[in-house]
Amino acid sequence: MKDKLKQTYFIETWGCQMNEEDSEKISGMLKNMNYKRTLDREDADIIIFNTCCVRENAEQKVFGNLGAIKALKRKNPNLIIVVSGCMIQQESMAEEIAKKFPFVSLLIGTHNAYKFPEYLNRLKNGEKQIIDIWKQEGEIVEGLPIDRKSSVKAFVTIMYGCNNFCTYCIVPYVRGRERSRKPEDIENEIKELVAKGYKEVTLLGQNVNSYGKGLEPSINFAELLKRIDKIEGLERIKFMTSHPKDLSEEVIDAIANGRALCEHIHLPVQSGSSRILKKMNRHYSKEQYLDLVKMIKEKIPNVALTTDIIVGFPGETEEDFNETLELVKEVEYDSAFTFLYSIRKGTPAAEYEEQIDEKTKHERFERLVEVVNEIVIRKNKSFEGKTVEVLVEGLSKNNEENLMGRTRDGRLVNFKGDKEDIGKLVNVKIVRSQGFSLLGDKII
Ligand code: SAH
Ligand code: SF4
Ligand code: F3S
Numbered sequence: 047m048k049d050k051l052k053q054t055y056f057i058e059t060w061g062c063q064m065n066e067e068d069s070e071k072i073s074g075m076l077k078n079m080n081y082k083r084t085l086d087r088e089d090a091d092i093i094i095f096n097t098c099c100v101r102e103n104a105e106q107k108v109f110g111n112l113g114a115i116k117a118l119k120r121k122n123p124n125l126i127i128v129v130s131g132c133m134i135q136q137e138s139m140a141e142e143i144a145k146k147f148p149f150v151s152l153l154i155g156t157h158n159a160y161k162f163p164e165y166l167n168r169l170k171n172g173e174k175q176i177i178d179i180w181k182q183e184g185e186i187v188e189g190l191p192i193d194r195k196s197s198v199k200a201f202v203t204i205m206y207g208c209n210n211f212c213t214y215c216i217v218p219y220v221r222g223r224e225r226s227r228k229p230e231d232i233e234n235e236i237k238e239l240v241a242k243g244y245k246e247v248t249l250l251g252q253n254v255n256s257y258g259k260g261l262e263p264s265i266n267f268a269e270l271l272k273r274i275d276k277i278e279g280l281e282r283i284k285f286m287t288s289h290p291k292d293l294s295e296e297v298i299d300a301i302a303n304g305r306a307l308c309e310h311i312h313l314p315v316q317s318g319s320s321r322i323l324k325k326m327n328r329h330y331s332k333e334q335y336l337d338l339v340k341m342i343k344e345k346i347p348n349v350a351l352t353t354d355i356i357v358g359f360p361g362e363t364e365e366d367f368n369e370t371l372e373l374v375k376e377v378e379y380d381s382a383f384t385f386l387y388s389i390r391k392g393t394p395a396a397e398y399e400e401q402i403d404e405k406t407k408h409e410r411f412e413r414l415v416e417v418v419n420e421i422v423i424r425k426n427k428s429f430e431g432k433t434v435e436v437l438v439e440g441l442s443k444n445n446e447e448n449l450m451g452r453t454r455d456g457r458l459v460n461f462k463g464d465k466e467d468i469g470k471l472v473n474v475k476i477v478r479s480q481g482f483s484l485l486g487d488k489i490i
Contacts, residue, residue: 052082056090060107061098063250063286064221065131067192067201068159069096072130074191075162083193088118091125092166097133099216100383101388105133112147119149126169128152130159135220137392140177148175151436155179156221160187181221183207188231198439198469199246199282200239202300204232204270207250210289212316213394214326214359214387217252226257229265229273236277243469245437246282249274254285255292266309268296281471282437282454286312287354290338302345308454309346310380313339318373319366322359325398331372339377349382350455357414358387358407360398367410371417380425380455382418386411426479427455433489434459436474458483 051432055076059069072094073083084090093115098104108129119125127150134140135155143150152165157180165176186206194200205226208218236247249270249307251257255269274283283306288297290313301307313335318321319329330338342349355370374382386407389396434453442448442460451472460483461474467488 052080053091053212054089055081055092055094056082056084056087057094057096058087058111059096059130060104061096061100063201063248063470064203064252065096065114066195067203067250068156069094070192070201071094071190072159072162073193075160077193078191079163079166087115091124091215092128093118094128094130097129097131099133099136099139099220099390101385101390103388108133109146112143112150116147116149126151126166128154130154130156131214132156132220134179136216140179144175144177153177153179154174157183160190173485176244183225186225188227196439197242198244198437199248200244201250202232202239202247203227203250204258204285205251206255210253211327211394213325213398214356214390214392216390219392221252224253224256224259226251226259226261228261229270232270233273233277236274236280240277240279245280245469245471246284247274247280249283249285251285252287253289253292255288255294255297258417266294266296267298268294271297271300271304271307275300275306277306280306282308285458288313290315290335293338295341298342299401300346301349303390308456309348310350310352310455311342312352312354313342314372315370315377316354316356317359317362317366318370319362322362322366325361326356326359326395331371336373336376351377351458352381352383352456353377353379354383354385355414356385356387357411358402359411360387360395360402361400362387362402362410367414371414374414374417374421378421378425379418380457381422384411384414384418423479423481426481426484429457429476429484430479431476432483433473434486435471435482436461437471438463438469440468441465459486461486461488463488 057069061063087093095108097108129150134153140153151169205224207222207224209224210217255267257270258265288311315335316326316328318332436451436459438449438451442450448460450460452458459474473489475489476484476486478485
């Protein structure tokens with residue numbers, strides 16, 4: 047039965063881990079205001095959509111969902127509907143949404159989400175609709191409450207914004223310029239997490255390698271990693287995302303010599319053609335990327351490398367695309383996120399002539415996925431019979447008799463174990479690869 051004493055909120059998040067973390071902060075603020083989370087939007091007093099605009103399909107989903115909840119607002123005129131996040135930060139998007147979906151109560155961008163409680167109070171005091179988008183990022187706001195999804199692993203943002211302006215990408219326009227959190231604030235947050243029993247942190251930033259710019263006293267990403275690696279009780283440190291142009295040897299050495307630093311680097315390549323990389327404004331060539339991969343593999347022999355690849359960037363020829371396929375085969379990624387190029391209004395690439403037709407894009411995409419999958423499946427198969435360390439996150443999604451967790455290098459493992467193991471590190475012998483995940487038995 048519904049707890050009548052407490053009001054409830056429903057929150058849905060699209061996009062990257064950074065958005066996930068923002069949603070955890072919104073949840074934290076609501077929890078402090080005595081709201082309870084519900085997973086059923088029909089039951090909610092507040093519905094929040096925290097949006098992404100990195101590709102067009104992310105936006106379509108938001109429009110679809112807004113259309114679907116119109117009826118709920120009609121049934122319950124007191125329902126508060128909030129749309130926040132990157133999509134709203136785009137030029138004239140808030141106005142467009144307010145026009146198409148006038149029943150939305152609150153539209154806020156990425157820079158002012160921390161004011162959530164204030165906006166909510168205004169709405170509860172009778173304001174019908176608030177639109178507030180800040181054009182510019184402000185100072186970093188520390189100390190916000192945060193209600194994390196997991197009690198085992200946590201996201202910790204170390205820097206906000208992006209200065210890179212890859213020509214396809216909307217992120218710098220909606221997340222503002224780079225600014226880094228102070229190392230002591232990051233350390234304190236992680237120490238508090240460890241005290242609560244967390245075992246793993248993932249440090250977040252659009253380009254963590256440029257962490258520290260502008261901070262006094264000066265500090266770079268490798269130095270931050272080494273400091274965090276000393277935190278007692280912290281078992282695993284991961285980070286994302288690492289821009290290849292800025293990944294230093296010092297960071298690679300820190301991982302190679304580190305304790306909790308995990309042997310996994312997410313190193314988005316985007317394309318295997320130097321010509322296209324130049325048009326993307328990525329500031330590295332295919333050869334430089336491959337040299338970097340070589341150094342990483344030499345220094346961290348059991349490293350897992352993952353990547354992001356865009357197919358069908360304007361002007362991509364069959365030869366360019368074949369170079370991407372060749373690069374994927376050479377690097378042998380442990381996993382890869384593959385995307386169809388999506389035109390983002392306001393970015394330079396949106397204006398490029400030679401946009402690739404949808405059919406060609408899809409056809410290349412299928413070919414790429416086939417090559418990626420063959421490698422991923424082959425690599426996972428090589429784990430059969432091996433023993434791996436798994437951080438147990440919870441019950442398996444498909445079979446609640448099993449537990450699920452991840453290896454240090456990010457592989458998903460399902461295994462037979464005890465519920466008491468949740469939150470612990472256990473050794474698991476891999477019995478069988480299931481293609482994209484591993485199946486095993488706990489070693490007692
Ligand atoms: N800061 C990270 C990634 C942020 S966005 C980095 O630099 O790697 C995540 C991924 O979305 C990107 O790596 C890119 O592969 C993809 N992406 C960004 N804009 C895109 C677009 N317009 N069309 C298709 N994919 C895009
Ligand atoms: Fe986008 Fe490039 Fe910045 Fe990544 S580094 S967020 S791809 S502009
Ligand atoms: Fe999307 Fe914003 Fe992340 S556009 S990918 S949610 S930074």
